[in-house]
Structure formats: C-alpha cells, structure tokens
Amino acid sequence: MIEKMKFLSITGPKEDIDRVIDTYLSKYEIHLENALSELKTVKDLRPYIETNPYKDTYQRAQELSRLLPDNIADTGLKDVSIEEAVRTVEEIGSQVEELTTAQAEYQEKIDALNQSLEKIIPFTGLNYDLSSILHFKYIKFRFGRILHEYYNKFESYVYDTIDTVLYKCREDSEYVWLVYFVPDTISNQIDAIYSSMHFERFFVPDEYKGTPSDAIHTLQDKIKVLETEQNAVKKNLAQILETRRIDLLSGLNRLETFSTNFNVRKLAACTKQNINTFYILCGWMSFRDARAFQKEISNDEKTFCIVEDDHSNIMSDPPTKLLNPRLFQPFELFIKMYGLPAYNEIDPTILIGITYSFLFGFMFGDVGQGLCLLFGGFLLFRLKKASLAAIISCCGFFSTIFGFLFGSVFGFEDVIHAVWLRPMEHMTNLPFIGKLNTVFIVAICIGMGIILLTMILNIINSIRSHDPERTFFDTNGAAGLVFYASLVLTIVLYMTGNPIPASAILLFMFGLPLLLIFFKEPLTALLERKAAVLSEGRGMFVIQGFFELFEVLLSYFSNTLSFVRVGAFAISHAAMMGVVLMLSGAEAGNPNWIGVILGNLFVCGMEGLIVGIQVLRLEYYELFSRFYRGTGRAFKPYGKKN
Structure with a gap:
C-alpha cells in the first residue's frame, strides 16, 4: 500500500527558520520540494541565499571524531547549544593540533635518523673510525655496493693491476658492500674502472663518530629517546580525546543537526511584504504527520501552514512512501x-x-x-x-x-x-x-x-x-x-x-x-x-x-x-x-x-x-x-x- 500524502507550504519570519526546522521539521517526516519551482504564482519570490557560518567547524569536528577509538559506545551525549558546540570543537581542535604537530616533528626526526641508519648498517664490518675516513685529505674513499658477478671478476682480473685498496664490509645473496680507497691524483681513472664494474655508490653523511657499529648504537639510542618522547605525546593526545569524548561528540551532533537544518535553505524561498521578509518551505507529508504538525503549530504565532488538497495545482508529483504490513x-x-x-x-x-x-x-x-x-x-x-x-x-x-x-x-x-x-x-x-x-x-x-x-x-x-x-x-x-x-x-x-x-x-x-x-x-x-x-x-x-x-x-x-x-x-x-x-x-x-x-x-x-x-x-x-x-x-x- 502507498501512504496518502498532503502538500504543505510553511511560512514565517525569515529569522525564525532555524527554530522552525529544529523544533518541528526534525520531528515529522517531510519530503521537501524546491519552493521556487513549486510556487511560481507567488510574486516577488527569490532564493534564500545564505552561507553556512559553521561549515568549517563542522568539518573540523568530523576530522577530530575520526581520531576517536571505535570500540567505545557513545552514550550519554549532552544537549548543547550551537555556541557551546563551536567553542568545544575549537578548544579540542587547538589542543589536538598542537600535539599532532609535535608528534609529526618527532616522526620527522625519527625518519631522518632511520635513513642515516639504513645508510650505515651495510658497512658494519668496517672496523675503522668513520670521522677519520671522512676527513682524509690526500686519499679519496667511496662507499657502495657491487653485484657478486662483477665483484668476482674485479677481484680476479682487475684488482691487482690498479692502485686501490678495497675493503669488503658485508655481503648478501645479491650484493657485496664495500669501501675502496684511491689516491686523490688518480681518483677519476679508478672511479671509471669501478663504474665499468657497475659499482653503485652510496654517499655517507659527515655526521658519524667512531666505527660504524658505534654510529649504529648511537643512532639507535637517539631513535629510542625520540620514540619515547613521541609516545608520551601520543598518550597525552589519547588522554585528551578520551576525557573530552562526550563533549566532542555532543558538539559534533549539534553541528551536524545545525548544518543539516541550514541546508534546508537551498530548497526554501523568500518573499518580502512591506518591511518584513518571510521564508517559504513546501513539501509532502503523510496525512498523519500533516494532521499532527498542524495541531502542534496551531498555537505558534510565528509559523503558518497552508495545505494544498488539489494536486492539480502542484508542479511536482507526490513521492511514494510504502506502507505495508510487517509480514510483507x-x-x-x-x-x-x-x-x-x-x-x-x-x-x-x-x-x-x-x-x-x-x-x-x-x-x-x-x-x-x-x-x-x-x-x-x-x-x-x-x-x-x-x-x-x-x-x-x-x-x-x-x-x-x-x-x-x-x-x-x-x-x-x-x-x-x-x-x-x-x-x-x-x-x-x-x-x-x-x-x-x-x-x-x-x-x-x-x-x-x-x-x-x-x-x-x-x-x-x-x-x-x-x-x-x-x-x-x-x-x-x-x-x-x-x-x-x-x-x-x-x-x-x-x-x-x-x-x-x-x-x-x-x-x-x-x-x-x-x-x-x-x-x-x-x-x-x-x-x-x-x-x-x-x-x-x-x-x-x-x-x-x-x-x-x-x-x-x-x-x-x-x-x-x-x-x-x-x-x-x-x-x-x-x-x-x-x-x-x-x-x-x-x-x-x-x-x-x-x-x-x-x-x-x-x-x-x-x-x-x-x-x-x-x-x-x-x-x-x-x-x-x-x-x-x-x-x-x-x-x-x-x-x-x-
């Protein structure tokens, strides 16, 4: 079966539209139509143009809500005003932004140290002070890796014929990691020979002290310290979100309701009589809801409702709302x-x-x-x-x-x-x-x-x-x-x-x-x-x-x-x-x-x-x-x- 519909036009002072939507239309099911399209015979009708002032705050509240854990039931939400909701979201947002910025800075430092760690780990077998090597004046050095196939050829046929010292640090199934030294005067020629053997060079920053093993331990200690400090920031952020969870969700709920209500203006129209401006909303309600709505606003001096019983005077066709027994x-x-x-x-x-x-x-x-x-x-x-x-x-x-x-x-x-x-x-x-x-x-x-x-x-x-x-x-x-x-x-x-x-x-x-x-x-x-x-x-x-x-x-x-x-x-x-x-x-x-x-x-x-x-x-x-x-x-x- 299809539920019978009535077409309603709701009007009142322009500044009263939010109260009407929040008080009445949130309780009754109404299929809103575009008032400009439906009420073509009304004179001086114009669109209701207004920008939602809480759009950015609502989006910010949504972003903050995504940081909340999902395994906690959202019970006991409070009924707050729109001003309280905005203030709450801004307070929590500033605290969260400060902590997330600090967390990002720690993460940036940890990532930089991890990159340095990745560069030095392959050369763990080099048992020499890195700072001394990195400050050689007359001897050039090159850190890098070479495929096993070319390393074996180089060692068998080339190494004994050129002026270079090669130190193998580490090897895996595919590569040999090594450091070679060469006099500054012939470095270009020797580099060319290594390049012909597909030597892949790695640039080691001038920031290490001691042997590669010492440098690795130092880097790992710094990373642990930064991770501890970062975890403290995360814990503080989680604590803030947990203690302010109800406040944040209550504010989000209020902002969501207000934003939804505000969007009704897209379907509303305005008309001016003398010095007063009125809004007009129109749409379809079921017979039952229409009767209840008319009864409820009967004592409201600011809200007026007109019911159009003749569907031939309406531009849009009634929407379909199915109403069948539960079995069907x-x-x-x-x-x-x-x-x-x-x-x-x-x-x-x-x-x-x-x-x-x-x-x-x-x-x-x-x-x-x-x-x-x-x-x-x-x-x-x-x-x-x-x-x-x-x-x-x-x-x-x-x-x-x-x-x-x-x-x-x-x-x-x-x-x-x-x-x-x-x-x-x-x-x-x-x-x-x-x-x-x-x-x-x-x-x-x-x-x-x-x-x-x-x-x-x-x-x-x-x-x-x-x-x-x-x-x-x-x-x-x-x-x-x-x-x-x-x-x-x-x-x-x-x-x-x-x-x-x-x-x-x-x-x-x-x-x-x-x-x-x-x-x-x-x-x-x-x-x-x-x-x-x-x-x-x-x-x-x-x-x-x-x-x-x-x-x-x-x-x-x-x-x-x-x-x-x-x-x-x-x-x-x-x-x-x-x-x-x-x-x-x-x-x-x-x-x-x-x-x-x-x-x-x-x-x-x-x-x-x-x-x-x-x-x-x-x-x-x-x-x-x-x-x-x-x-x-x-x-x-x-x-x-x-």
Missing part, C-alpha cells in the same frame, strides 16, 4: 529492484509476497527442506535484519505446506501420506490431448488466473492515470481481458465436455475484442475527441495492425505456457531427490546418511537458488509487465521521527 515489508526489496510504484499506482508488494511464496512452494515442495528454509531464514533475519532472509523464511513456509500436499520429507516419499498427489506419478486424462501430468495442468490454470488478475489491475491503474487506450483497447485492458477470459472459459468448457456453449462463446467473444485491439488508435482518438491521424497511410496501418495482432495472440499463448515451468520444477525437484536417495542407497533399504544429508544440502542450495530466480522472472515478466510501470520516486524525508 521484506518483499519491498523486489519492488525497489524493479522500480517504485507511482503515487496513483497500485502497490504490488502484497501481490508479489503471496504469489512469489506460493509459486516457490509449489516448485519446491518438501517438508524437511521447507522447514530448514523457514527456520534458517527466520534466524538469519533476526540476526542480520536482511529482507532476503525473511523472504526465504516465507518461501520455506509454503514449501512445507506443499511438502505435505506432495508427501515428501527430505526426498523420502514413504514417510508421510501425500495429502494431494505425487508430482511424478499423478496423471489426468484431457480431451483432444490425452494423459498429461496433473501438476502441468494445475500450473497452467494458476498462470491463467494470475494473468486475468493482472489484467484487472492494469485496468485499475489505467483508470487512475486517465489513460483510455490502456484502459479499454490494450492487450491487457478491457478488450484483452474479455478476449483472454472468454478463451479461458472456452477451454474449460471444452475440457469438461461442454462443446456447444464453448463454441458459442468462441464465436461471439473471439472477434470483437480483437477488433477493438486492432483499431485502438482511432478509437482512442474518438474517445479523447481528437482527429485520428494515420501518419503512414491506411494500407500501412492495416499491415502493421495485422502483425501486431498476430504478436498479441502469440504472446497470450507463450505467456500462458510460461507457467508450465512451475509444474516442471515441481517434478524436477522430486526427480533430483530420487537421484540423491538412489545414489545414497536409500532405495535399497541401507541409506548412507552422510550422502543423504549432503545431497539434501546440494539440492536445497542449488535448486532453491534456481527456483528463486525463476519465480522472480515470472513475477517481473509475466505479472509486472502487464500492469506495473514502476515510475514513482522515493519519499526522502528531511528529518526522521524522534
């Missing part, structure tokens, strides 16, 4: 996937809830598996509040019912007696056809009944939308309903041995509805008192109408036969469970219970998923396509009820 609310998931109903359209939630569950149960009839779906879906819904879990539970209920009708418990058909029939065994003798499985016949009858129902719903929707063509002459309108109902009645009379009345109905009711469908365009123009326009000529109109009529007849036939799958899946479910029991040895009287359990799980999961998809396909293509358009827009309230 999970099925709104399928409605939203297809598209919300327009405000004047029939809400098909209850229809899809009943038909989807019924058809699923028919196609998946098993007491044991149905109970598993029923209780499993219910528990999952209680834990996760997932709509799909509730739908599975409803389907499991109908599967259980049809399991009793078919006499099947986890695939065993000898445990209980079939209240109705066995899907694979029961046959019915039909005139002109012969023996046919009963579930196929029942499935076709169910499909015919659903198609007739959807045609009636289409007529109702078309009347509501003032569409005479779809009401009277469409394939799913009055003409299509008469034709299809007559065809169904004719088939029933022939099958029950009444050929004479069946032939009479076929003779008189077969042609007239098809003629109405054929001439739907000129007949619609006649009803609307418009001149019929045949843009492509009469000949093309006849040819096009003939083929469209042929397509209509074919669609009636194919759409009816589409429901055969309902019976087919009922039979296939019984057949698959028969295979499971045969493979597990149950038919031989010595069942392998692990095989029975695994087989049931496989069938319940795989076939349950396939049946669910197939039923949804029937709902969308065979039901919704006949009467449902799904062109509505969602009701998006500014504020939720407290």
Whole structure:
C-alpha cells in the first residue's frame, strides 16, 4: 500500500527558520520540494541565499571524531547549544593540533635518523673510525655496493693491476658492500674502472663518530629517546580525546543537526511584504504527520501552514512512501529492484509476497527442506535484519505446506501420506490431448488466473492515470481481458465436455475484442475527441495492425505456457531427490546418511537458488509487465521521527 500524502507550504519570519526546522521539521517526516519551482504564482519570490557560518567547524569536528577509538559506545551525549558546540570543537581542535604537530616533528626526526641508519648498517664490518675516513685529505674513499658477478671478476682480473685498496664490509645473496680507497691524483681513472664494474655508490653523511657499529648504537639510542618522547605525546593526545569524548561528540551532533537544518535553505524561498521578509518551505507529508504538525503549530504565532488538497495545482508529483504490513515489508526489496510504484499506482508488494511464496512452494515442495528454509531464514533475519532472509523464511513456509500436499520429507516419499498427489506419478486424462501430468495442468490454470488478475489491475491503474487506450483497447485492458477470459472459459468448457456453449462463446467473444485491439488508435482518438491521424497511410496501418495482432495472440499463448515451468520444477525437484536417495542407497533399504544429508544440502542450495530466480522472472515478466510501470520516486524525508 502507498501512504496518502498532503502538500504543505510553511511560512514565517525569515529569522525564525532555524527554530522552525529544529523544533518541528526534525520531528515529522517531510519530503521537501524546491519552493521556487513549486510556487511560481507567488510574486516577488527569490532564493534564500545564505552561507553556512559553521561549515568549517563542522568539518573540523568530523576530522577530530575520526581520531576517536571505535570500540567505545557513545552514550550519554549532552544537549548543547550551537555556541557551546563551536567553542568545544575549537578548544579540542587547538589542543589536538598542537600535539599532532609535535608528534609529526618527532616522526620527522625519527625518519631522518632511520635513513642515516639504513645508510650505515651495510658497512658494519668496517672496523675503522668513520670521522677519520671522512676527513682524509690526500686519499679519496667511496662507499657502495657491487653485484657478486662483477665483484668476482674485479677481484680476479682487475684488482691487482690498479692502485686501490678495497675493503669488503658485508655481503648478501645479491650484493657485496664495500669501501675502496684511491689516491686523490688518480681518483677519476679508478672511479671509471669501478663504474665499468657497475659499482653503485652510496654517499655517507659527515655526521658519524667512531666505527660504524658505534654510529649504529648511537643512532639507535637517539631513535629510542625520540620514540619515547613521541609516545608520551601520543598518550597525552589519547588522554585528551578520551576525557573530552562526550563533549566532542555532543558538539559534533549539534553541528551536524545545525548544518543539516541550514541546508534546508537551498530548497526554501523568500518573499518580502512591506518591511518584513518571510521564508517559504513546501513539501509532502503523510496525512498523519500533516494532521499532527498542524495541531502542534496551531498555537505558534510565528509559523503558518497552508495545505494544498488539489494536486492539480502542484508542479511536482507526490513521492511514494510504502506502507505495508510487517509480514510483507521484506518483499519491498523486489519492488525497489524493479522500480517504485507511482503515487496513483497500485502497490504490488502484497501481490508479489503471496504469489512469489506460493509459486516457490509449489516448485519446491518438501517438508524437511521447507522447514530448514523457514527456520534458517527466520534466524538469519533476526540476526542480520536482511529482507532476503525473511523472504526465504516465507518461501520455506509454503514449501512445507506443499511438502505435505506432495508427501515428501527430505526426498523420502514413504514417510508421510501425500495429502494431494505425487508430482511424478499423478496423471489426468484431457480431451483432444490425452494423459498429461496433473501438476502441468494445475500450473497452467494458476498462470491463467494470475494473468486475468493482472489484467484487472492494469485496468485499475489505467483508470487512475486517465489513460483510455490502456484502459479499454490494450492487450491487457478491457478488450484483452474479455478476449483472454472468454478463451479461458472456452477451454474449460471444452475440457469438461461442454462443446456447444464453448463454441458459442468462441464465436461471439473471439472477434470483437480483437477488433477493438486492432483499431485502438482511432478509437482512442474518438474517445479523447481528437482527429485520428494515420501518419503512414491506411494500407500501412492495416499491415502493421495485422502483425501486431498476430504478436498479441502469440504472446497470450507463450505467456500462458510460461507457467508450465512451475509444474516442471515441481517434478524436477522430486526427480533430483530420487537421484540423491538412489545414489545414497536409500532405495535399497541401507541409506548412507552422510550422502543423504549432503545431497539434501546440494539440492536445497542449488535448486532453491534456481527456483528463486525463476519465480522472480515470472513475477517481473509475466505479472509486472502487464500492469506495473514502476515510475514513482522515493519519499526522502528531511528529518526522521524522534
């Protein structure tokens, strides 16, 4: 069902808008519309232009809130004024900024020392004072690394032929880390030779004292001291955030409310009368909220409300707010996937809830598996509040019912007696056809009944939308309903041995509805008192109408036969469970219970998923396509009820 809406215009002094929003609109669900677009007949209407003064503070509060730990429940928030909220955020922000700056400075120093540490660690094996090496006057030195392959070649063929001293410090699986010394006068030539061996040079800063090992210990000690001081800053920051948590979140909550309220100005308008300026807000409320809101503001001298009952005077269409019994609310998931109903359209939630569950149960009839779906879906819904879990539970209920009708418990058909029939065994003798499985016949009858129902719903929707063509002459309108109902009645009379009345109905009711469908365009123009326009000529109109009529007849036939799958899946479910029991040895009287359990799980999961998809396909293509358009827009309230 769709909740009835009222269109309200709310006005008052411009400076009073925040009080009205905070006092009233935060308690009632209202779908706000752009006042400039809706109230085009109001004179001197202009946009409400004003900059949010608390935008930056609100963003700062959001940034600070992200620093809070997430594992603490936010209880006991205080009701603070907007001024207190701003003051609190600024105080906490300045403290946090000071500490985070200090923390960043410590981190910068630690990173610099770590870089120095990384540069000197590979040369730990050098047991000489670094400061002495780094201050050589006539001897050049080079720190670096070289690949093992080139180091071996250099040592074997080159090292003894040039004037250089090489000291190997460290090696790993890929590189050899070394220092070489060379006289200043020939350093360029020797550097060129090392470069040809792919020597990769490292520049060691002039800041180390003692050996590399001494320098490493010194750097590590400095890093530990800085990390201790940095941790003290972090602890202080965490303590401030913990002690001021409630204050910060209370301020954030107030700033969020104020910012949301302030954004309402984007949809508001202003008008001036004499020296006074008034705001105007307009939007949609449910009947219940509108009555409560009008009653509450009746004693408010600054706030006025006008209700527009004639929707023809309103520019926007009413939004759609679904209001269904709790049992059917999970099925709104399928409605939203297809598209919300327009405000004047029939809400098909209850229809899809009943038909989807019924058809699923028919196609998946098993007491044991149905109970598993029923209780499993219910528990999952209680834990996760997932709509799909509730739908599975409803389907499991109908599967259980049809399991009793078919006499099947986890695939065993000898445990209980079939209240109705066995899907694979029961046959019915039909005139002109012969023996046919009963579930196929029942499935076709169910499909015919659903198609007739959807045609009636289409007529109702078309009347509501003032569409005479779809009401009277469409394939799913009055003409299509008469034709299809007559065809169904004719088939029933022939099958029950009444050929004479069946032939009479076929003779008189077969042609007239098809003629109405054929001439739907000129007949619609006649009803609307418009001149019929045949843009492509009469000949093309006849040819096009003939083929469209042929397509209509074919669609009636194919759409009816589409429901055969309902019976087919009922039979296939019984057949698959028969295979499971045969493979597990149950038919031989010595069942392998692990095989029975695994087989049931496989069938319940795989076939349950396939049946669910197939039923949804029937709902969308065979039901919704006949009467449902799904062109509505969602009701998006500014504020939720407290």
